[in-house]
Amino acid sequence: MKIPILDLKRQYQSIKAEIDSAIARVIESGHFILGPEVEAFEREVAQYLGAKHAIGVASGTDALWLALKAAGIGPGDRVIVPSFTFFATAGAVCNVGATPVFADIDPRTFNLDPSSVQNLIESDAQLQDQAKAIILVHLYGQPAEMDVLLKIARQYELIVIEDAAQAIGAKYKDRPVGTLGPLGCFSFFPTKNLGAYGDGGLVVTSDDALAERVRMLRVHGSKPKYYHHIVGTNSRLDALQAAILRVKLAHLEEWTHARQKLATRYDQALSQSEGLAVPYKAPDRTHIYHQYTVRVSDGRRDALQKHLKERGISTEIYYPLPLHLQPCFGHLGYREGQLPESERASREVLSLPMFPELTDNEQEYIIEIIRDYMKHSRRGDPA
Secondary structure (H helix, E strand, C coil): CCCCCCCHHHHHHCCCHHHHHHHHHHHHCCCCEEEHHHHHHHHHHHHCCCCEEEECCCCCCHHHHHHHCCCCCCCCCEEEEEECCHHHHHHHHHCCCCCCEEEEECCCCCCEEEEEEEHHHCCCHHHHHHEEEEEEEEEHEEEHHHHHHHHHHHCCCCEEEEEEECCCCEEEEEEEEECCCEEEEEEEECCCCCCCCCCCEEECCCHHHHHHHHHHECCCCCCCCCCCCCCCCCCCCCCHHHHHHHHCCHHHHHEEEEHHHHHHHHHHHHCCCCCCEEECCCCEEECCCCCCCEECCCCCCHHHHHHHHCCECCCCCCCCHHHHHHHHHHHHHCCCCCCCCHHHHHHHEEEEECEEEEEHHHHHHHHHHHHHHHHHHCCCCCC
């Protein structure tokens, strides 16, 4: 049996007629960049999220960059980010000329640890002067600890940007993530729960001035056309991607429920495997399982991954090296051991196959292989 970590072909087959019709509609219209299709998607996704403004952009990375630019973050500023996340979170900070300051994570949720943020700021007077924002990530589809992080941000007058690239549809105390702070950023990379057939992203806000600034920045800072008030960039969502996303948005809740059902089954079957920890589900939060990520302790993670691969099961490590130890950030002076939970997570996490079309038989096979391996490797027997 060959089981991928994600199978987009199966998803396409389930909605093929709708997708093909949407693509044909755009091609026949002759309107490929922004325009009515993008405007319709922006209205629909804003309604889904409960946001006043939703601005389609070229990618999730651009969404972060544009949010930072719209918030006035630039050279001389410092931005607090988690070390355990995808590179774009910190890369966007550098690309506006600011400096990332890495904080540690909560070992249960893998999200930014409020106490780490508080300690960083309290222990560094220079950071108190230079810090202008916090980017928090709702990693793997589980919301971060918003109330405490927003309180810290208010205390130190920091703007909060939510990196919700992996978490569209997740909720914190019944409120959709991405809408809890001044700016929220989403990715429509094909592998996301709401994925395009190419790159795409979104910035959401309820602040009229920030929304207007993002809209200008995505078209080279112009309004009206050819009159440039600020220096922006080319970051426009194209109509084909918007049309595809409109089709998929209508199915998103159904797909989310399917992911949650699969996660519950994994939880029940794997929770008693010694040396393996299933994902923690924080109270008052809706986890949408962009990834189903387990922890494998005692140095057995890589061996388990190899064992699964040999039996046709694809897995992935998100992420094998925390950002504070990445070579490109060597000049910032971080050392191994400085953010222990981020470093431990990078040694232990393993994401299992997770997509709505995963069959019962496939999941049973995955569970059987994992349980058998964990049982025998614990005893020291050959797996």
